[in-house]
Amino acid sequence: xxxxxxxxxxxxxxxxxxxxxxxxxxxxxxxxxxxxxxxxxxxxxxxxxxxxxxxxxxxxxxxxxxxxxxxxxxxxxxxxxxxxxxxxxxxxxxxxxxxxxxxxxxxxxxxxxxxxxxxxxxxxxxxxxxxxxxxxxxxxxxxxxxxxxxxxxxxxxxxxxxxxxxxxxxxxxxxxxxxxxxxxxxxxxxxxxxxxxxxxxxxxxxxxxxxxxxxxxxxxxxxxxxxxxxxxxxxxxxxxxxxxxxxxxxxxxxxxxxxxxxxxxxxxxxxxxxxxxxxxxxxxxxxxxxxxxxxxxxxxxxxxxxxxxxxxxxxxxxxxxxxxxxxxxxxxxxxxxxxxxxxxxxxxxxxxxxxxxxxxxxxxxxxxxxxxxxxxxxxxxxxxxxxxxxxxxxxxxxxxxxxxxxxxxxxxxxxxxxxxxxxxxxxxxxxxxxxxxxxxxxxxxxxxxxxxxxxxxxxxxxxxxxxxxxxxxxxxxxxxxxxxxxxxxxxxxxxxxxxxxxxxxxxxxxxxxxxxxxxxxxxxxxxxxxxxxxxxxxxxxxxxxxxxxxxxxxxxxxxxxxxxxxxxxxxxxxxxxxxxxxxxxxxxxxxxxxxxxxxxxxxxxxxxxxxxxxxxxxxxxxxxxxxxxxxxxxxxxxxxxxxxxxxxxxxxxxxxxxxxxxxxxxxxxxxxxxxxxxxxxxxxxxxxxxxxxxxxxxxxxxxxxxxxxxxxxxxxxxxxxxxxxx
Numbered sequence: 219x220x221x222x223x224x225x226x227x228x229x230x231x232x233x234x235x236x237x238x239x240x241x242x243x244x245x246x247x248x249x250x251x252x253x254x255x256x257x258x259x260x261x262x263x264x265x266x267x268x269x270x271x272x273x274x275x276x277x278x279x280x281x282x283x284x285x286x287x288x289x290x291x292x293x294x295x296x297x298x299x300x301x302x303x304x305x306x307x308x309x310x311x312x313x314x315x316x317x318x319x320x321x322x323x324x325x326x327x328x329x330x331x332x333x334x335x336x337x338x339x340x341x342x343x344x345x346x347x348x349x350x351x352x353x354x355x356x357x358x359x360x361x362x363x364x365x366x367x368x369x370x371x372x373x374x375x376x377x378x379x380x381x382x383x384x385x386x387x388x389x390x391x392x393x394x395x396x397x398x399x400x401x402x403x404x405x406x407x408x409x410x411x412x413x414x415x416x417x418x419x420x421x422x423x424x425x426x427x428x429x430x431x432x433x434x435x436x437x438x439x440x441x442x443x444x445x446x447x448x449x450x451x452x453x454x455x456x457x458x459x460x461x462x463x464x465x466x467x468x469x470x471x472x473x474x475x476x477x478x479x480x481x482x483x484x485x486x487x488x489x490x491x492x493x494x495x496x497x498x499x500x501x502x503x504x505x506x507x508x509x510x511x512x513x514x515x516x517x518x519x520x521x522x523x524x525x526x527x528x529x530x531x532x533x534x535x536x537x538x539x540x541x542x543x544x545x546x547x548x549x550x551x552x553x554x555x556x557x558x559x560x561x562x563x564x565x566x567x568x569x570x571x572x573x574x575x576x577x578x579x580x581x582x583x584x585x586x587x588x589x590x591x592x593x594x595x596x597x598x599x600x601x602x603x604x605x606x607x608x609x610x611x612x613x614x615x616x617x618x619x620x621x622x623x624x625x626x627x628x629x630x631x632x633x634x635x636x637x638x639x640x641x642x643x644x645x646x647x648x649x650x651x652x653x654x655x656x657x658x659x660x661x662x663x664x665x666x667x668x669x670x671x672x673x674x675x676x677x678x679x680x681x682x683x684x685x686x687x688x689x690x691x692x693x694x695x696x697x698x699x700x701x702x703x704x705x706x707x708x709x710x711x712x713x714x715x716x717x718x719x720x721x722x723x724x725x726x727x728x729x730x731x732x733x734x735x736x737x738x739x740x741x742x743x744x745x746x747x748x749x750x751x752x753x754x755x756x757x758x759x760x761x762x763x764x765x766x767x768x769x770x771x772x773x774x775x776x777x778x779x780x781x782x783x784x785x786x787x788x789x790x791x792x793x794x795x796x797x798x799x800x801x802x803x804x805x806x807x808x809x810x811x812x813x814x815x816x817x818x819x820x821x822x823x824x825x826x827x828x829x830x831x832x833x834x835x836x837x838x839x840x841x842x843x844x845x846x847x848x849x850x851x852x853x854x855x856x857x858x859x860x861x862x863x864x865x866x867x868x869x870x871x872x873x874x875x876x877x878x879x880x881x882x883x884x885x886x887x888x889x890x891x892x893x894x895x896x897x898x899x900x901x902x903x904x905x906x907x908x909x910x911x912x913x914x915x916x917x918x919x920x921x922x923x924x925x926x927x928x929x930x931x932x933x934x935x936x937x938x939x940x941x942x943x944x
Contacts, residue, residue, distance in 0.1 A: 242311035245781075245807070246799045247895050249308065249772050250292055250317055254324045256796045257284050259817050259889055259897060261328070264335045268886075271346060272543040273819075275339055276536045281332060282529030285325065286393060286462060293321055294464035294493045297517035309774045309799060322519045333525035336532070348538060349432040350423070353442035356434065360426060364434070368443045372420060372436065378447060381411040387512040388413060392463040392490070395422075395528060397437055398505050400455040401448055411505070412448065414440065422531040431538055435526075457500030459509060460527050464490035495520040498527040545819055548914055550580040550697075563587045564594070564674060567683050567705045571866040574703040575877065576689065577820060578913045581696035584670075584703055585612045587685060591672040592620035598680070599626040601671040601719050605664075606690040607645060613691045614645050618652040627654045630722050634664045657723045659858065663738060665722055666857040667846045671715050682712030686862050688824040688844055699823040700910075702844050702873065704862070708733070711862065722858060737847060737859040742775070744861070745849075748829045748841060749779045753786040755832050762788035763830030765874075767881055769823060770797040771813075772850040784810040793881045794891075795822045803893040815897060818887035819910045826878050827861070836874045838867065880909040 263269065264278040299306070299314035307313055312320070340350050353364060379388050381398070390396055395416040402409055416436060424439060426432040437458050444453050492513045497506060497520065514520065526532075541547070553574050559566040563586060566572060574583050589612075591597045600620050607613050621627040631646045633639055646656045659665040668687035673680055689701030710732040717728035718736055728736075735744040749764065756762035764783065771777065771792065777800045780790060790811040792800070802811040816822050825848065829841040847859035864870050886908040889897040 242307070242309055244804075245801060246310040246774065246777065247801060248310045248312060248317065248320070249797055249799055250288075250296070250321055251324060252797045252799060252895075253288060253292070254321065254328060255895070255897065256815070257281050257288075257328060258331070259815060260284065261331050261335060262899070263817055264339065269819075270543050270545060271339070271342055272536050272538065272540060273545055275343075275532055278332065278335055278339060279530050279533035279536065281328075282532070285328065286530055289325075289462045289494045290392070290465035293318070293519075294466055294490070296321070297464070297491075297493050300517045309772075318517060318519070325519075326521055329521060329523065329529075332529045333523070336526055336529065343535075346540070346543060347430050348535075348540070348543075349430065350535065351432060351434055352438035353434045354438065356426070356432075360428070360432075363427060364424075364439065365443060365446075367424065368439055369446065372439060373443075373446060375417050375420065376414055376440065376447060378412045378414050381413050381508065388415070390415065390461050390492075390513070391418070392465060393460065393528070394418070395437060395458060395460050397440060397456060397458055398501060398509075399444060399448065399453055400502060400505070401451040402454055404450050404452060409454075410451075411508075414447070416440070421534065422528070423534050431540075433535060455500065455502050455505070457502075457505065458498040458527050459501065460496045460498075461492045461513060462494035462496070464493050466490075491515050491518070493518045496523055496527055497521070498523050498525075548577075550577050552580050553583050556583060556586075561586075563590050563705075564672075564683055567707050568681070571708070571869050572705040573869045573872050574705070575872075575913065576699065576701045576703065577697050578700075581693055581703075584685060584687070584691065584696075585616065585693070587672070587683075587705070588613060588616035588620075588670065591674075591683075592616045592623060592625070594674065596675045597625055597672055598675055599628075599671075599673040601628045601630075601669075601715075602691075603630045603632070603665055603667055603669050603722075604642070604645065604691060605632045605666055605668065606692045606695070607642075608692045608694050609641060610693070611645065611691075612693060614648065617649060617654055621649070621653040628657065628719070628723065629654050630657050630659055630665050630719070632665045633658055659722050662856065664852075664857045666853065667718065667736070667860045669715055669718065669860065671712065671719065681707060682709070682716070683707050684711050684715050686711075686715075686844065686860065688826075688846060699821045702824045702826070702877070704844060704864070704869065706866075718858070718860065734860050734862045736861075737854045737857060741845075741847065741859060741861055742773075742854040745776060745827075745854075746779055748827075749776075749783050749788075751831070752788045752829055753783050755830065756787045760832045761830055761834050762786065763828075763833075763835045764788060764790045765792075765826075765828040765835050765878055765882070766790075766849075767793040767822070767824065767826040767878060768848045769795050769825070770848045770850050772797055772799050772848075773854060774799075776849050776854075780811060781807050784808045791882055793822070798891060801893050801895075802891055808893075813891040814882075814900070815889045815891065816881060816884055816887055816909065817889070818908070822881070824877070826873060828874055828878060836879060838870070840870075840874060842870055842874050844873065880907070880912055883907050884909040886911075 260277055260281045264274045264281065266274065296314045296318050300318060304314060308317060343350065356364065379385065397414045399412045401412060420436050422436055423433040424436060426434065441456050492515065495509060495513055553572065555572050556563055556566045559569065591600050600617065602617060617627050617629055629649050631642050633642055650656050668690060670685040672683045674683065684706055686704045687701060689696065689699050711734065714731045714734040717731060720726040721728060735741045752762040752764055771794050780800060784790060788810060792811065792813045793816060794813055795815055798813055800811065800813065802808050802813045825845040827843045827845065828835055831839050831841045833839050842864045843861045844864060845859065845861035847853035847861065853859055864873055884907055885900045885902045886906050888900040890900055891897055
């Protein structure tokens with residue numbers, strides 16, 4: 219099977235390889251530490267008093283969940299390298315061991331910041347009559363109810379396990395919370411030690427029946443009523459700990475049955491090595507030594523937490539019914555263009571290309587596109603990529619309805635979508651039962667492109683309607699991620715999309731693509747060529763400019779190309795939400811490169827790339843692309859991705875003059891990256907601009923073309939550049 223996988227032509231220049239020299243740290247930021255820096259900024263948002271209180275709590279819980287995933291995947295991967303004595307260094311020149319030490323130090327500081335912010339937020343919540351307490355802090359009036367709740371709802375599911383030579387140390391599940399009790403038997407003063415795992419099905423926080431919202435942590439309730447759990451014993455010491463396990467799944471090339479392999483791999487992941495141990499206050503030195511001996515393996519790390527263990531669980535408190543402490547609810551609008559055509563998606567797309575800006579415009583349009591395709595007797599075939607679709611997926615339902623209606627339906631289901639593997643296996647089974655042709659793509663590469671094709675029989679013949687998305691077909695994330703949906707009936711885009719699907723389903727390599735570029739074959743080369751063209755423009759006396767928005771910039775070869783462009787005089791503005799390994803503003807290397815990160819109510823997720831093409835940005839002649847990819851080695855070399863040029867003048871203006879400009883001029887939720895790796899929050903101007911608020915007020919991009927330019931946005935951007943240079 220491996221021999222059938224298409225390979226890059228021998229005569230193509232290899233832009234992917236890049237050797238690291240001793241000066242790597244002067245040219246690149248470390249990928250992992252840059253990600254931790256992003257999480258620092260998320261924690262800063264939890265301190266941002268301009269956000270409602272419960273939304274600040276949400277930011278704090280997100281920082282906890284983010285850190286858990288980081289350890290489960292990125293840190294675990296470095297531990298694996300360290301154990302195997304892999305000598306390969308990161309782009310900035312660090313060994314796996316050096317990175318592990320740096321991560322442990324940074325993450326401890328980060329967790330310390332989390333606790334400080336939690337102390338601040340819990341005090342602020344108390345001022346709003348929302349109390350989060352330990353059980354022993356409650357008054358006597360609450361004792362009867364809480365004790366009965368413990369006996370009825372908690373006690374039956376607890377299973378104490380002795381920790382002694384006669385009992386092997388029990389298996390602790392990933393992210394599992396456990397209590398250790400040191401006990402003395404009242405009858406003879408004999409000492410024993412017991413471990414109590416807290417089942418994941420129990421809520422972390424219990425809401426008391428009082429009118430004033432009061433929450434108590436489940437671990438404090440168990441500790442408070444330990445006499446019910448251990449009758450005849452006195453508790454001399456107790457404390458909480460939590461573990462993180464290696465949860466990444468590596469795909470072996472010799473896997474013959476991908477579905478069977480992933481079903482087995484998901485089970486193995488649940489028993490992955492412990493790579494982090496988090497211990498709360500109260501654990502004795504002897505217990506700490508016991509946990510280290512039985513849980514930690516080579517390369518793993520530990521942390522003593524002075525406060526709440528498992529910050530990510532605070533998201534449960536955000537559900538409290540206090541609308542005054544949350545963002546004002548926002549209801550996205552259905553696109554005007556489709557409403558103007560009586561709700562007929564195909565008529566609207568046939569008339570003109572359509573851009574939908576999520577979450578300001580409803581993701582329901584994507585679902586309706588597929589629903590109409592399923593119900594339309596003239597639709598003969600549907601092709602769909604599925605990376606993440608969510609648990610309650612209307613997209614899956616539409617594909618099943620289409621297949622049951624007798625249409626030819628092909629779904630490319632990516633089993634390697636991290637932490638969605640199990641859900642995707644379930645969807646794949648449901649689709650196959652309905653008659654959908656399910657394809658799992660390449661063993662080595664993930665299919666990350668987000669594309670739908672609907673082939674419809676019309677009076678003039680068959681016409682193909684395409685949807686290209688920068689985000690997943692996931693109805694939940696579509697409400698909080700900013701993404702773009704591009705609908706077109708352009709025959710060239712349709713032919714290219716068909717070749718991309720054939721490439722995935724049958725390894726049929728495209729001979730000639732008319733519009734789109736794709737990875738892992740062409741995208742890296744095409745991006746290099748676009749930047750080279752800007753360099754050539756500057757050398758010929760024309761302006762050279764690059765504007766790019768993405769989630770992460772890691773790829774060393776592309777970073778080097780941007781450095782070369784900067785040295786040639788190309789002006790480069792980058793909006794990188796998360797990881798950025800490029801060092802901006804370094805004299806003689808990146809003088810003309812500026813990098814900012816936007817973090818606010820919505821998660822910036824769309825990928826937009828603009829090249830001046832001989833003019834100043836924004837301009838009507840600029841080469842503009844949207845994509846499913848970030849500029850990372852995995853996206854360019856190990857994933858199937860797309861980038862598509864935007865040639866329709868209206869859509870071109872909507873993306874470049876509004877979405878991209880708004881990101882660049884935002885000064886209320888933006889951070890600028892300095893050459894030393896620090897991020898500085900942008901000081902709002904007198905005429906401050908919040909891009910999320912702007913698009914919530916102006917959700918539809920249709921017909922607004924130059925709105926931001928007319929409001930003097932571009933001169934403000936130029937002023938920002940001049941201030942930066944000064």
